[in-house]
Amino acid sequence: MTWKQMFTSSVGKKLVMGFTGIFLILFLIVHVGLNACIWANDGGEMFNKAAHFMGSNLIPRILEIGLFVGFILHIVQGYMLTLQNNKARSVGYAVNYKDGSKWYSRSMALLGSIILIFLIIHLSHFWIPNRMQQGLTLGNEKDLYALMKETFSGNDSRTLITIVVYILGCAALGYHLAHGFQSAFKTLGIHNKKYFQMLAAIGFIFSIVVCLAFALMPLSFHFGWIN
Ligand code: HEM
Numbered sequence: 001m002t003w004k005q006m007f008t009s010s011v012g013k014k015l016v017m018g019f020t021g022i023f024l025i026l027f028l029i030v031h032v033g034l035n036a037c038i039w040a041n042d043g044g045e046m047f048n049k050a051a052h053f054m055g056s057n058l059i060p061r062i063l064e065i066g067l068f069v070g071f072i073l074h075i076v077q078g079y080m081l082t083l084q085n086n087k088a089r090s091v092g093y094a095v096n097y098k099d100g101s102k103w104y105s106r107s108m109a110l111l112g113s114i115i116l117i118f119l120i121i122h123l124s125h126f127w128i129p130n131r132m133q134q135g136l137t138l139g140n141e142k143d144l145y146a147l148m149k150e151t152f153s154g155n156d157s158r159t160l161i162t163i164v165v166y167i168l169g170c171a172a173l174g175y176h177l178a179h180g181f182q183s184a185f186k187t188l189g190i191h192n193k194k195y196f197q198m199l200a201a202i203g204f205i206f207s208i209v210v211c212l213a214f215a216l217m218p219l220s221f222h223f224g225w226i227n
Pocket of ligand 1: 031035051054055064067115119122126127128130131144148166169170173214215217218
């Protein structure tokens with residue numbers, strides 16, 4: 001397959017979705033793992049140490065560029081595939097295409113769009129202020145623990161709306177992953193029934209654990225479960 005076909009044919013587009021999807025899943029594992037340091041309940045010492053490592057090292061900062069490229073490719077190809085499928089469907093089958101599939105596997109573009117809105121809001125809370133302070137330098141990052149505490153702690157309507165947005169974002173992510181995890185491995189060629197069933201089960205548990213862990217973070221600050 002040529003590079004051009006990779007981005008224009010539907011098989012190529014699906015491959016790009018699969019590869020970038022797995023890359024983004026790896027990012028989520030690192031992100032949820034690093035953020036879980038907040039539950040050390042040590043006033044943010046462990047979390048800020050881990051965040052400092054990520055912010056002061058060249059390799060994570062270079063990987064960050066790859067992460068944004070991965071996000072953009074995943075989003076653009078996702079919308080292109082959806083448009084292509086919708087077009088084919090309006091010609092293809094006039095009646096019912098629901099074939100017993102789950103609602104969330106038929107709503108990947110909608111769930112992805114909710115995650116995209118969440119992501120823009122989320123980056124404006126943490127990543128943008130942090131990078132504005134850092135500029136092109138390494139280190140010199142904000143006290144991200146204090147920033148999270150400030151973002152989620154209050155009882156004013158702005159904070160409460162922020163928390164609802166985070167929980168909706170995490171729920172959309174959970175459903176997106178519940179289909180996306182297994183779908184990515186299928187696209188990359190795992191068709192053996194036994195392995196596929198195992199991956200589907202791992203994907204399902206992964207989606208629930210990751211989305212619950214993320215959703216519990218703003219709640220932990222808000223309800224003062226951590227100091
Ligand atoms: C819900 C709980 C979450 C909390 C408390 C949280 C917290 C944070 C913090 C503090 C940063 C700043 C890191 C930095 O500037 O170095 C960050 C960055 C980021 N977060 Fe989250 N996050 C959450 C969920 C998510 C989810 C669900 C996603 C993806 C869908 C996500 C995607 C990102 C991305 C892409 C970055 C920028 C990463 C980088 O390049 O440094 N986050 N998050």
